[in-house]
Amino acid sequence: MMIVLSQQIKGDGKLASHMHDHDNGTYSVRIRIPWAGTTVIRVKNAAKIENTCLRLRTMDTYGTSVFSMKNVWGIGGKFLYKNETDFTVCLPSEMMVNHTRVCNYTSINDGLPWFCAHPRPKELSCEHIQSFNAGSFDGVVKANNPLKVYVPSVEHINAVANIEAPANTHDLYIEKPLCKQMQKGLTWKNITNNINGFWMNNTWSLFNCKSYIEHQNNTYRSCLKGKYMYFFGDSTARQYAEFFVNVVLETRPSVNLRRFGENNTYHWRKTFSSFDINVTYLKHAMPFTNPVVPFRGITSVYSELQILSKSSITGDKLIFVFAFHAHFQSFPISVFRDRTRRLVSSIKEFLTLKPKALFFVKGPNYCFDDTHWFDNTLTLVYIEILQQEFESLHDRVVYLDTWSLNVIHETRNIHPGPVTLQNQIRHFMAYVC
Numbered sequence: 001m002m003i004v005l006s007q008q009i010k011g012d013g014k015l016a017s018h019m020h021d022h023d024n025g026t027y028s029v030r031i032r033i034p035w036a037g038t039t040v041i042r043v044k045n046a047a048k049i050e051n052t053c054l055r056l057r058t059m060d061t062y063g064t065s066v067f068s069m070k071n072v073w074g075i076g077g078k079f080l081y082k083n084e085t086d087f088t089v090c091l092p093s094e095m096m097v098n099h100t101r102v103c104n105y106t107s108i109n110d111g112l113p114w115f116c117a118h119p120r121p122k123e124l125s126c127e128h129i130q131s132f133n134a135g136s137f138d139g140v141v142k143a144n145n146p147l148k149v150y151v152p153s154v155e156h157i158n159a160v161a162n163i164e165a166p167a168n169t170h171d172l173y174i175e176k177p178l179c180k181q182m183q184k185g186l187t188w189k190n191i192t193n194n195i196n197g198f199w200m201n202n203t204w205s206l207f208n209c210k211s212y213i214e215h216q217n218n219t220y221r222s223c224l225k226g227k228y229m230y231f232f233g234d235s236t237a238r239q240y241a242e243f244f245v246n247v248v249l250e251t252r253p254s255v256n257l258r259r260f261g262e263n264n265t266y267h268w269r270k271t272f273s274s275f276d277i278n279v280t281y282l283k284h285a286m287p288f289t290n291p292v293v294p295f296r297g298i299t300s301v302y303s304e305l306q307i308l309s310k311s312s313i314t315g316d317k318l319i320f321v322f323a324f325h326a327h328f329q330s331f332p333i334s335v336f337r338d339r340t341r342r343l344v345s346s347i348k349e350f351l352t353l354k355p356k357a358l359f360f361v362k363g364p365n366y367c368f369d370d371t372h373w374f375d376n377t378l379t380l381v382y383i384e385i386l387q388q389e390f391e392s393l394h395d396r397v398v399y400l401d402t403w404s405l406n407v408i409h410e411t412r413n414i415h416p417g418p419v420t421l422q423n424q425i426r427h428f429m430a431y432v433c
Helices: 049-062 184-188 217-224 235-248 301-309 333-353 376-389 403-408 418-430
Strands: 002-008 014-018 037-045 073-081 084-091 102-104 115-117 129-136 155-165 198-200 203-205 228-233 271-274 277-283 318-323 358-362 397-400
Touching: 014 403, 049 376, 073 115, 084 129, 184 397, 198 403, 203 418, 217 235, 228 235, 228 301, 235 277, 235 318, 235 358, 235 418, 301 318, 301 333, 333 376, 376 403, 397 418, 403 418
Parallel strands: 228 277, 228 318, 318 358, 358 397
Antiparallel strands: 002 014, 002 037, 014 198, 037 155, 073 084, 073 129, 084 115, 102 115, 198 203, 271 277
């Protein structure tokens, strides 16, 4: 995956584009630069096919790609009874290499497939599960293939070019609709192989719509008055929720939404309210990677939507943001597609009862550091799956493209930094306010 990065020398302008592979050893790219003057052009290899193939092959063999990593770790089950303890592999399927017995925890995962290898000591059984942990699998089972993921697999090409960009004569600044007024279906167009925006004057500007909204608390408070905001999914959704809880609602002391609930249950069921705004964050069901994940009280996005669809809150007051990505990437692509398909079904049912509710799907992040199991090629596959599965809801659900901004800022971690996150929030709010 080759990405071209353009950077303004006298200014902060940044623009990116996917490169076209002609399949004959040559590549080309055409970019429209929204500034004049000297511009440096760099090329980045954002993913190596060797790594992607290795990860996919390892998924087929073991049900998870973590065994392709140099230091093998992933989600496992911790078992404890009296003085006996064990830690075994957990997967969203019953396929467990080197294990003849499997513990089925689908019933405590709100009906979504979740299994762990049976503990080995004879004193331990499936009922002795204590938690689901992120831990080391070295020694649990060894991959037959000695190849490991090459690190780093995201790297710059040495060649750099300097060009003189002419004065702006193109159509980057043609009349565009306000993001809030544009058709939701347009947010789903060209999302798999296009960078939808550019960075200039410390601002993220979209190609398909414009926003004059200021990234300010008073602006957001006025816009969100009387609203109920629900953020469902992974830690990138949690980042959004923490911004609204800690910054917009001014919660003191600051809240870390990574916490679990009372009596060590999976969900911290707390709605934060201030300025007549209500914010709630809930994790998606397993697989979810945290140091220690309690197994009690696991619920799914689908059950929560069903409950809220029957609540007394009117649809025009509801805003939902969903983010599925990082926790699924080590498992077969079919797992992500299944969860997405279920989400589409749940949203359809919800909208029959509350058609004025606002729904957003936050796309997967680009990530420079893929030393775990993140793979930018697979991320684009996930984006394509979202586009396919949500096809019947393109005119009812807004797609939030976070890939583009993270590519331009060359985000290293799966969690974007403050400047990138603030612009992602502003992008999201441009569709609300």
